[in-house]
Amino acid sequence: MGEFDLIDRYFKRKATGSAQVVLGVGDDCALLAPAAGQQLAISSDMLVEGRHFMPDADPSGLGHKALAVNLSDLAAMGASPLAFTLALALPPERAADPAWLEAFSSGLLALAGTHGCPLVGGDTTAGPLTLSITVLGLVPPGEALRRSGAQLGDDVWVSGTLGQARLALGALRQEWRLPPDVLHAARQRLERPTPRLALGVALRGVASSAIDVSDGLLGDLQHILQASGVGARIDAQAVLETAATGASGQGAGSIPQDRLLATTLAGGDDYELLFTAAAAQRDKVLRAAATSGTPASRIGHIEAGSALRLQRPDGSELDPRQYLGFDHFA
Numbered sequence: 001m002g003e004f005d006l007i008d009r010y011f012k013r014k015a016t017g018s019a020q021v022v023l024g025v026g027d028d029c030a031l032l033a034p035a036a037g038q039q040l041a042i043s044s045d046m047l048v049e050g051r052h053f054m055p056d057a058d059p060s061g062l063g064h065k066a067l068a069v070n071l072s073d074l075a076a077m078g079a080s081p082l083a084f085t086l087a088l089a090l091p092p093e094r095a096a097d098p099a100w101l102e103a104f105s106s107g108l109l110a111l112a113g114t115h116g117c118p119l120v121g122g123d124t125t126a127g128p129l130t131l132s133i134t135v136l137g138l139v140p141p142g143e144a145l146r147r148s149g150a151q152l153g154d155d156v157w158v159s160g161t162l163g164q165a166r167l168a169l170g171a172l173r174q175e176w177r178l179p180p181d182v183l184h185a186a187r188q189r190l191e192r193p194t195p196r197l198a199l200g201v202a203l204r205g206v207a208s209s210a211i212d213v214s215d216g217l218l219g220d221l222q223h224i225l226q227a228s229g230v231g232a233r234i235d236a237q238a239v240l241e242t243a244a245t246g247a248s249g250q251g252a253g254s255i256p257q258d259r260l261l262a263t264t265l266a267g268g269d270d271y272e273l274l275f276t277a278a279a280a281q282r283d284k285v286l287r288a289a290a291t292s293g294t295p296a297s298r299i300g301h302i303e304a305g306s307a308l309r310l311q312r313p314d315g316s317e318l319d320p321r322q323y324l325g326f327d328h329f330a
């Protein structure tokens with residue numbers, strides 16, 4: 001199958017769900033007509049076989065995840081999806097595998113449909129399997145959630161549950177074992193992450209800064225602290241409790257507490273939102289969480305200085321550096 005047949009067959013869909021797409025896949029460029037007065041938010045993420053996913057990864061989940069990680073960046077800015085492009089390098093055995101292509105494009109386009117974010121262009125070439133997506137979003141001027149807005153005294157919040165993806169990855173890499181039901185739920189988080197788009201939009205005008213948790217809570221928090229020129233004190237127990245409500249909740253007894261703490265503090269691939277908001281905004285944060293159907297937990301607060309402090313329930317401190325090396329490529 002040639003490049004054009006492949007695009008027509010698997011990736012060309014009528015761009016529905018957006019009057020802002022004037023022309024989608026099939027010409028030299030796509031044509032978009034963003035609503036007047038909106039700012040464009042643009043982000044690219046690349047997934048490479050062997051680096052970000054295993055060669056035997058489920059193709060439908062791979063399609064989902066490739067787009068989800070990009071949509072998560074829009075969520076972290078409080079932007080709404082507009083459209084995306086896909087650059088795809090395919091080895092010959094994949095290009096000649098209709099079942100793989102069908103599953104990949106179905107996973108990809110199903111998530112695109114869910115969020116009204118049509119595929120409007122891209123490129124394919126022969127090469128090692130590489131998925132590169134550029135996503136476009138819209139946000140009203142001045143309302144984008146940046147990393148640089150955290151203020152002294154702000155609360156630090158995180159959405160959903162943390163650490164599940166890293167627990168699953170560790171089990172798949174045979175670093176440890178998980179009970180089957182715990183592994184199943186955790187794998188869903190690793191392979192089919194949920195971009196927190198509705199929460200991101202609901203936090204416009206409420207959060208002072210935001211980032212999505214792709215590399216791990218502590219590492220991503222450092223980005224906010226550096227961009228904002230502040231420090232933070234994080235309650236390790238509050239962070240751990242976010243994990244207890246997730247997949248590991250049912251089987252948490254079988255997972256050593258120190259491992260659960262490490263995966264929760266530093267495990268990557270969760271794609272939750274980490275954000276700050278003034279203490280006076282607590283009710284609004286909880287309302288944003290409720291209206292978007294995404295739980296949010298308060299896990300600490302912003303302090304003067306530049307240090308990231310991690311506190312146990314008894315008030316003693318843990319060294320955050322021992323967790324920062326525990327990332328998903330360790």
Ligand SMILES: [Mg+2]
Nearest residue numbers: 073076212214
């Ligand atoms: Mg990000």
